Amino acid sequence: FPGCRILCLSRDIPSKPGCLNGSAPKDATSFDVRGTPGVDVYIVHNPQVAKVPTCVPRWPLDVRVEVVVTMKTPSDAVNDNKVRISYYGKDGGPPMHRAMLYLTCVGNLSVLPLQREWTWGPDGQGAILLVNCDRDDPKSSDMDNKDFCVRSYADLRDMSCMILRTRGPDAIFDDHKLVLHISMSDADKVGVFHARGDDILHQYKHVLGSNELSYIVDRPSGQEEDTFYVEGLAFPDADFLGLVSFHVTLLDVPDENLPETPIFTDTVVFHMAPWIMTPNTQRPLEIFVCSVSDNADFVEAVSKLARKARCKLTVCPELENQNDRWIQDEMEFGYVQAPHKTFPVVFDSPRDGEMQDFPFKSILGPDFGYVTRQPYNESVSSLDSFGNLEVSPPVTVKGKEYPLGRILIGSSFPRIGGRRMTKAVRNFLCAQKVQAPVELYADWLCVGHVDEFLSFVPAPGRQGFRLLLASPSACYKLFREKQEEGYGEARLFEGRILETVTTTTIDEILANETLRRENDYVQSCIDWNRDILKQELGLSEKDIIDLPQLFRVINKKASAFFPDMVNMIVLGKHLGIPKPFGPTVDGRCCLEESVRSLLEPLGLTCTFINDFFAYHTLEGEVHCGTNVRRKPFSFKWWNMIP
Ligand SMILES: *[C@@H]1O[C@H](CO)[C@@H](O)[C@H](O)[C@H]1NC(C)=O
Numbered sequence: 001f002p003g004c005r006i007l008c009l010s011r012d013i014p015s016k017p018g019c020l021n022g023s024a025p026k027d028a029t030s031f032d033v034r035g036t037p038g039v040d041v042y043i044v045h046n047p048q049v050a051k052v053p054t055c056v057p058r059w060p061l062d063v064r065v066e067v068v069v070t071m072k073t074p075s076d077a078v079n080d081n082k083v084r085i086s087y088y089g090k091d092g093g094p095p096m097h098r099a100m101l102y103l104t105c106v107g108n109l110s111v112l113p114l115q116r117e118w119t120w121g122p123d124g125q126g127a128i129l130l131v132n133c134d135r136d137d138p139k140s141s142d143m144d145n146k147d148f149c150v151r152s153y154a155d156l157r158d159m160s161c162m163i164l165r166t167r168g169p170d171a172i173f174d175d176h177k178l179v180l181h182i183s184m185s186d187a188d189k190v191g192v193f194h195a196r197g198d199d200i201l202h203q204y205k206h207v208l209g210s211n212e213l214s215y216i217v218d219r220p221s222g223q224e225e226d227t228f229y230v231e232g233l234a235f236p237d238a239d240f241l242g243l244v245s246f247h248v249t250l251l252d253v254p255d256e257n258l259p260e261t262p263i264f265t266d267t268v269v270f271h272m273a274p275w276i277m278t279p280n281t282q283r284p285l286e287i288f289v290c291s292v293s294d295n296a297d298f299v300e301a302v303s304k305l306a307r308k309a310r311c312k313l314t315v316c317p318e319l320e321n322q323n324d325r326w327i328q329d330e331m332e333f334g335y336v337q338a339p340h341k342t343f344p345v346v347f348d349s350p351r352d353g354e355m356q357d358f359p360f361k362s363i364l365g366p367d368f369g370y371v372t373r374q375p376y377n378e379s380v381s382s383l384d385s386f387g388n389l390e391v392s393p394p395v396t397v398k399g400k401e402y403p404l405g406r407i408l409i410g411s412s413f414p415r416i417g418g419r420r421m422t423k424a425v426r427n428f429l430c431a432q433k434v435q436a437p438v439e440l441y442a443d444w445l446c447v448g449h450v451d452e453f454l455s456f457v458p459a460p461g462r463q464g465f466r467l468l469l470a471s472p473s474a475c476y477k478l479f480r481e482k483q484e485e486g487y488g489e490a491r492l493f494e495g496r497i498l499e500t501v502t503t504t505t506i507d508e509i510l511a512n513e514t515l516r517r518e519n520d521y522v523q524s525c526i527d528w529n530r531d532i533l534k535q536e537l538g539l540s541e542k543d544i545i546d547l548p549q550l551f552r553v554i555n556k557k558a559s560a561f562f563p564d565m566v567n568m569i570v571l572g573k574h575l576g577i578p579k580p581f582g583p584t585v586d587g588r589c590c591l592e593e594s595v596r597s598l599l600e601p602l603g604l605t606c607t608f609i610n611d612f613f614a615y616h617t618l619e620g621e622v623h624c625g626t627n628v629r630r631k632p633f634s635f636k637w638w639n640m641i642p
């Protein structure tokens with residue numbers, strides 16, 4: 001049939017399009033096409049797609065014309081439906097010739113909701129897979145997707161169901177085979193189990209994934225559905241977009257001496273659920289803190305705050321943390337979500353301090369997943385600690401919505417060289433797509449973490465939050481005011497607790513030119529970030545609050561001069577803020593008073609926690625010493641358009 005093709009695009013029809021080849025007579029110039037009632041016939045005449053109307057026009061025999069036939073319901077008998085094509089010559093008149101296509105419809109591969117393509121957004125479609133990275137059986141030594149069996153119903157519930165429908169006349173399966181298959185590049189991303197033996201789990205067989213690329217599906221006569229369960233093995237990453245396709249192909253088995261020929265393939269596409277972070281504005285569920293040799297008071301203060309905020313407190317014991325107190329840096333909590341299941345997943349940082357085994361040994365568990373990334377061949381720096389990995393609340397930037405917020409990481413940008421988070425981690429974060437990362441400048445800090453100069457608190461108003469930034473200018477302004485009010489002699493670091501610390505007065509601080517120059521530098525670094533944050537998060541000055549803070553610069557790197565108040569823990573409206581030990585004015589710390597006056601009108605309550613010797617003098621504060629698991633977003637990730 002020169003110049004015209006018939007294509008069976010529908011997965012419902014395993015027909016043999018080739019049967020029409022060459023059926024057009026030499027002088028034919030046009031054709032019409034009709035199907036029996038079970039068949040829908042479409043003409044694709046670039047670029048429009050038109051369903052053939054009842055009063056059938058004639059179509060030119062032209063390469064650009066395609067005929068597409070589909071069937072909605074399976075056949076009752078072999079060849080029970082037909083499509084007839086009539087060919088006409090230049091002069092019209094009766095057809096010169098007729099060709100008949102016999103159709104048998106036998107079924108499809110589907111997941112619910114039924115999807116052959118994957119598209120983002122509220123009108124999008126597509127099936128979702130979870131990386132089965134939890135450990136439902138506490139006795140098991142590894143994650144559930146490391147084995148080739150279904151251990152329990154809990155394990156099964158983390159998988160997605162895929163149904164192969166083979167309705168249609170049994171006779172067709174006598175000389176046809178069904179093969180379920182995946183491409184080589186997808187084979188290490190998924191595992192497929194064939195549900196067999198009346199729901200007896202240990203009879204579920206691992207049939208696809210790893211080395212198994214195809215599986216011949218036995219179809220007992222009359223069995224119209226076959227159920228498979230699919231688990232994810234890998235998160236999206238630099239070399240994996242997150243999409244996995246499964247195909248079912250119907251093979252014609254003509255006779256023993258000839259090889260099988262594929263006659264029709266149906267495909268379903270799954271998207272691997274991304275790992276999603278939760279910002280400070282999400283409700284806290286569980287707080288983590290380390291118990292080490294010298295921080296009993298701190299742990300007590302944090303547990304008091306947890307009780308106020310009605311959160312569970314989990315203390316990582318010394319045996320497990322081996323005196324490593326930086327629990328913020330070792331891991332980040334996120335979650336994965338599919339329509340049928342949501343569970344938290346801890347991302348274990350490549351930092352690997354003394355408590356490196358804690359996330360795998362103690363956090364991974366039933367419905368609590370685990371993921372980590374090993375650096376490619378780069379060295380790990382302090383910027384790989386997850387105090388340097390934060391996420392903003394949901395924002396809209398010049399009309400573009402980020403309903404799950406944007407990830408914020410600190411980098412050496414804009415300088416050349418310097419420390420940067422490893423590519424392995426950056427690639428992973430970018431590949432999740434749903435919280436497009438923003439790189440900030442953090443390498444000016446000795447430790448180099450974004451949580452040293454920014455935080456977010458829930459607050460009423462347009463955005464539903466405020467960005468808090470550490471601010472040397474705000475601190476100088478406050479101290480000058482206090483000096484003018486006659487409190488120049490008031491001392492920083494005064495009091496019984498800090499007996500061993502050298503105190504200094506407001507007058508001395510304001511007169512210290514070195515300190516001033518250092519803080520001008522720090523302010524310029526933070527201002528640079530302020531501009532990026534305004535631009536990349538769509539913020540205005542109204543959305544930002546400057547918290548008074550001073551830094552020192554030693555060996556060209558900055559550290560907080562007094563406890564870094566922005567490095568706080570945010571538990572709903574309860575804030576746990578490093579106690580600054582600022583100058584006392586009218587019996588109160590003027591730094592605490594200033595912070596209260598900025599935050600309390602927003603409905604927040606400030607609890608100042610003494611972290612001076614246990615954290616501050618070791619270059620960290622409250623946020624660095626705690627970690628919070630939060631409630632997942634109610635917004636579903638697949639409804640966004642990244
Ligand atoms: C294919 O699957 C869909 C969705 O389950 C179903 O509605 C349709 O009837 C199936 N087609 C055949 C031929 O079985």
Ligand SMILES: *[C@@H]1O[C@H](CO)[C@@H](O)[C@H](O)[C@H]1NC(C)=O
Nearest residue numbers: 375376377378379422423424
């Ligand atoms: C590993 O390091 C070498 C040399 O430093 C570099 O050329 C190469 O691209 C690196 N490989 C990867 C995967 O990053």
Ligand SMILES: *[C@@H]1O[C@H](CO)[C@@H](O)[C@H](O)[C@H]1NC(C)=O
Nearest residue numbers: 508512513514515518552553
């Ligand atoms: C001024 O500040 C610098 C650095 O922050 C400090 O090293 C120095 O001792 C201070 N000088 C006085 C006189 O306090």
